[in-house]
Amino acid sequence: MSDAGTSHVRAALDRIVDRMLRATVLERIVIAIVSTTLALGIGAGIVALSGYDAVEFVYSLVYGAVGELSNVAFTLRQSTMLILAGVAVAVAFRAGVLNIGVQGQFVVGGFAATLAILFLTPLLPANTVVGVVLMIVAGGAAVVAGGAYGALPGLMKAYAGANEVITTIMLNFIASGVVYFLLDAYLRPPGAAAPNTEAFPDYVDLPGFAFGSPSFSVIGFGIALVTVAVVYVYMTQTGSGYDLVTSGYQEPAAKYSGVDPNRMIVRTMTLSGMIAGLAGALFAVMILGYYSDPNTFPTFGFDAIAVSLLAANNPLGVIPAGLLFGGLDAGGQYIGFTLDVPSELVDGVIGLIVLFVAAPELFRAAGRYTGLGGDAR
């Protein structure tokens, strides 16, 4: 091995990684777009090699995501859920708590919202104002229920040393099972075949405005964006948020600065569950308009883990990551309806795109670990 050769390679690597580590937000967005395009190109190649029409594939993927107003609405609808659930995951991950139970907290939150609406509707007059009040109450109930369901594994971790990854995964199953049982036994209207509740009254719905889709509302998307903003401000501008983020970076230092680690775990899980619960309420009110067997729900709570990780657990980053995932989801589903490309192939290409977008982040992380990009690091 020639010394000069290796040191040249090393120096070149150093420069590249150093550049990556210093990339600005704008550069990161450019990198993401270039990566997506590159991945689409490679994906198209694979599709073509498999004997399908690659041009039509790419066209359908893009068209399904943004080609028509209703497709955009579907993309935004998926993105709304992924952004909210993604922020729920990001809050926990930033504090160093691995909340894998967002799906369960989401299910419980949606169920609480459903209960609030179904029980209060007969007691109140039927008009738009009552509809708004009902939705606010339902949202509140969902936040409380999701928070409580998140606090549970938090308490178990803090005071009994139970690993939160295991408890939250189990609690996901428990949430779906118990909600299904209650729904099937008590909320299914007499004679109905499917395990669905009664439909919510018409006035309990978010208006679609320009999009005209029954299952998407700009208000829902706005709620997701506002939640992101609130979480971002909380993390960066409040003492309590500093406590949370510091706990994630370095727990002994957080403890030194006056944070009670056990309380912080419970607080984090509660906050994460509250946001997940809010996502559940939106799902019930905006998308379904009734409640159903949770085992049939989309796995927003799990997909959100990928969204959050792609965003490096940064709440602001969750927005573009959520939009990307939402768009791919919409495009992929559209291909499923219109082309005879196997769904495995569609999922594979979507996975490739995610991988390419995530690669710069992985590269950065690897740079930090290996000490490339300057000895000082």
Place this chain on the structure above:
Amino acid sequence: MPEPTDNASAVELTDITKRFGDVVANDGVDLTLRKGSVHAVVGENGAGKTTLMKVLYGLYDPDEGTVTVDGERRTFESPRDAIDAGVGMIHQHFQLVDTMTVLQNIVLGHEPSRNGLVDDREARERVREICDAYGFSVDEHLDTDVEDLGLGVQQHVEIVKSLYRGAETLIFDEPTAVLTPQEVEGLFDVMDALTDDGRSLVFITHKLDEAMTAADEITVLRDGSAVGTVDADETSRNELARMMVGREVLFDAEPRERSPGDVALSVDGVCADDERGIRQVDDVSFAVREGEILGVAGVEGNGQRELIETITGMRGAERGVVALFGDDITELSRRERIESGIAYVPGDRTREGLVQEYSLVKNALLGNQTVEPFADGAFLDWRAITDHADAIVEEYDVRPADADATAESLSGGNQQKFVVGRELERNPSLLVAAHPTRGVDIGSIEFIHERLREMRDEGVAVVLVSSKLDEVKRLSDRTAVMYEGEFVDVVDPGDVTEEELGLMMAGQSLDDPDTVALDAGGDA
């Protein structure tokens, strides 16, 4: 002191330059280590001592300059290459696996093998030979886990490990930091034996007295450059200090103005356990008045950490009462204690005192999250925090002077200065400081000591834990010596010698008749 056997050089560093971005850590440094001699490298923090040694040990690649070992020019890609060339390093933080035995640690990575299996007998034999040659008693502990040994013995294990790997040149990085004065004497004897045998040693230290005692030659680094190399016999402490700092340094403390006020902190019958539930503080009682510094001397690991953690709220007391100005604070949380005016310089700055990936600005907030003017209700005032960080950086001479730099990018001494600055500027009524000058250069030690005295004179009660005897003696109004969880004694520092303190740190009370006889030999 052994005479160098000849004038041939064991290691020659020529014109070494190492840059990190815009920072020049080493700027054309020359250093010649003569065979069979001890060469001390002294300098302030950030002067480039550690960088220079990491170049020699293969951890850094120099940007310019050459490393010559035994007359042959070498390029080290890794410590492994350095070890193969006969260069070994005794790290300040021992590189030992705590849960493995002494023998396993020594042969780790260089195990003699027979038929693919570790040849245990051969390993023992070779370790014994090394121990016999230099008078180490390490071979008595070969099957003991490292974690069960004292730090002095662990250091011997490190040395034996390097010798086992065939090191002809040994680099000692701040080897005396964790030792008692008696253990330091023992280390110097070992160093003599090694040089008598023709091995060459580099001795990195902050302590000028030690450099002058143990070394043949001393190279002083300042701001990345070698200021000069002097003969240890022909220099003085003052000359070295001047070379290091670039100006005169006063070593004599001003006379104490003793006017302590009311009792600020009282600790009554406190017991505390460590993480494993083992009792580390056993029924300790004392009081500190306003305007008084209580020094707590002791070898690390005798309960000092647990004691101050029960005072600062990091750890619960198993028994006893801690009171601040007469109010029982035993049950208060850490945050409530911060708010009640307790500042704390933790002994572990890298894990507790600073968030490594945070900028200094964000670190200036650490512990201040609920304190005005940095917090306004639930919200933070980042402008006030930034100003505060800038002020600390400027006043405590933190280098590089950039509050946006991350904590991890700073050298240990500069990290320490920042933590000390943050805690001292809290306007506390009680300051608990653990090793406040650890790893800090002479010029900054002087400044930190001055600030501690000023705070004392302003009426702050100070608990100072330090394993540096001269620091405890110079600063404290009363000195407590801690050994195995108890206070051996509380004495007036003016009435005892460092040697006597050292004996107390080893558990002997001054009332013990044996103590007096040993006193004559002591001249630290």
